[in-house]
Amino acid sequence: MPAIVIGRDFDDLKKYGEKGAIFFGKHIVGTGEDAHLTSPVLIDVLRPHVIAICGKRGQGKSYSMMIFLEELSKLPDEIRDNLCALVVDTQGIFWTMKSPNEQQISLLNEWGLKPRGFDVHVLIPEGQKEIFDKADVNYDDVFYIMPNELTPEDWLNVFELSPIETEGIVLQRALGKLMKDKKEYTIDDIINYLKEEKGFEREKLVVENYLLAAKQWGVFGPRKQTVSDLILQPGKMTILDVSITPQNVRSLVVGLLSKQILEERIKARRKEEAAKIEEIKIKRTPMCWILVDEAHNFVPAKGKTPSSDIFSKIVKEGRQPGITTLFATQRPNKLHPDVLAQCDLVISYRLTAKADIDALRAIMQTYVLFDIATYFNELPRVKGAGLILDDNSERIYRIRSRPRQSWHAGSSPVAI
Numbered sequence: 580m581p582a583i584v585i586g587r588d589f590d591d592l593k594k595y596g597e598k599g600a601i602f603f604g605k606h607i608v609g610t611g612e613d614a615h616l617t618s619p620v621l622i623d624v625l626r627p628h629v630i631a632i633c634g635k636r637g638q639g640k641s642y643s644m645m646i647f648l649e650e651l652s653k654l655p656d657e658i659r660d661n662l663c664a665l666v667v668d669t670q671g672i673f674w675t676m677k678s679p680n681e682q683q684i685s686l687l688n689e690w691g692l693k694p695r696g697f698d699v700h701v702l703i704p705e706g707q708k709e710i711f712d713k714a715d716v717n718y719d720d721v722f723y724i725m726p727n728e729l730t731p732e733d734w735l736n737v738f739e740l741s742p743i744e745t746e747g748i749v750l751q752r753a754l755g756k757l758m759k760d761k762k763e764y765t766i767d768d769i770i771n772y773l774k775e776e777k778g779f780e781r782e783k784l785v786v787e788n789y790l791l792a793a794k795q796w797g798v799f800g801p802r803k804q805t806v807s808d809l810i811l812q813p814g815k816m817t818i819l820d821v822s823i824t825p826q827n828v829r830s831l832v833v834g835l836l837s838k839q840i841l842e843e844r845i846k847a848r849r850k851e852e853a854a855k856i857e858e859i860k861i862k863r864t865p866m867c868w869i870l871v872d873e874a875h876n877f878v879p880a881k882g883k884t885p886s887s888d889i890f891s892k893i894v895k896e897g898r899q900p901g902i903t904t905l906f907a908t909q910r911p912n913k914l915h916p917d918v919l920a921q922c923d924l925v926i927s928y929r930l931t932a933k934a935d936i937d938a939l940r941a942i943m944q945t946y947v948l949f950d951i952a953t954y955f956n957e958l959p960r961v962k963g964a965g966l967i968l969d970d971n972s973e974r975i976y977r978i979r980s981r982p983r984q985s986w987h988a989g990s991s992p993v994a995i
């Protein structure tokens with residue numbers, strides 16, 4: 580049966596056929612009891628995309644993120660070496676990708692797939708090593724950032740301070756002076772500069788407390804790490820375990836890394852173009868996938884986090900430098916409208932909240948025949964049954980995602 584290739588335009592389809600399109604699932608034909616699986620559904624990974632995965636809790640969002648990662652890992656070298664990925668793991672569940680899926684062997688059999696583990700690189704915050712060690716959780720490496728990588732606005736955002744309240748003002752003043760004097764600095768340097776500010780003793784004490792607390796986050800390190808070494812390596816699949824990091828600090832770290840990835844890719848793109856013109860070969864910086872679970876916490880519809888701005892920028896400008904973003908959320912309505920508006924691919928498992936269905940309805944515009952609620956109602960009641968909205972072909976497909984080959988740790992526990 581011929582495959583359905585999603586997210587690929589006609590010219591690319593003619594040129595590449597099914598090459599560089601990953602196996603995501605199968606098309607569902609018929610409704611309710613009569614529903615059955617037909618053609619394979621493939622998704623383009625040669626070009627950058629903005630992808631959203633939504634659905635109620637327990638419907639397969641995190642599971643689907645890992646289907647992408649497994650498939651990226653399985654690509655032939657000549658494609659995989661031009662790609663890499665960063666997965667933001669808010670629950671500490673994705674390291675299990677190293678082990679084979681022994682839980683769903685019969686399902687895998689039905690699909691003609693074999694359980695297997697994959698080579699992924701798990702990063703944890705440097706200052707949390709002891710906690711991970713004590714819990715016997717394996718990781719491959721640590722990451723950290725430098726206080727001087729944060730802008731004054733980042734500090735205000737992460738401490739949830741307003742730039743016009745006194746605490747915000749003294750912090751900005753101290754940082755302003757410090758940044759003039761030093762290129763690299765520690766949190767203690769910030770505290771010292773803060774203390775030198777005149778007056779506002781109470782407010783200074785409050786900010787000092789925030790800064791002392793920041794030392795305990797475990798994300799600050801001794802020198803600058805570069806995303807080129809850490810993440811942007813040919814075929815490297817990185818999992819950033821921020822499961823025990825507070826949410827505003829997660830956004831800060833993820834925002835900083837994403838910003839650096841964008842900057843590196845913009846530089847690389849320029850070099851690639853120059854090399855093309857001069858017809859010389861250069862070492863390529865791989866295009867990067869950034870996959871964010873529980874994404875409504877990173878780019879929320881209401882309010883701002885330290886990663887809001889950079890994600891709004893990447894969804895608008897990231898295609899040119901070759902960045903694909905994938906946002907998984909159970910509340911599409913709570914995701915910033917910029918993100919949904921920029922998505923060219925939406926994978927949606929069952930949703931029930933009216934506001935969330937409305938959010939999807941709004942981005943499906945005019946190209947569907949029936950109301951989206953009808954499509955949901957017609958889905959068979961099996962795990963992984965969902966819809967794919969393809970902006971490229973302006974079509975909607977009912978699909979079932981394929982079973983994972985590696986172990987999934989996200990399922991809810993049972994009491995029996």
Ligand SMILES: Nc1ncnc2c1ncn2[C@@H]1O[C@H](COP(=O)(O)OP(=O)(O)O)[C@@H](O)[C@H]1O
Nearest residue numbers: 636637638639640641642962963980981989990
């Ligand atoms: N395509 C699929 N095939 C088989 N089982 C699936 C599929 N998708 C999800 N599941 C099952 O659903 C459970 C919940 O999926 P998960 O991705 O953790 O949910 P959430 O949407 O909350 O992130 C998984 O543990 C897995 O057993």
Ligand SMILES: [Mg+2]
Nearest residue numbers: 640641642989
């Ligand atoms: Mg999940």
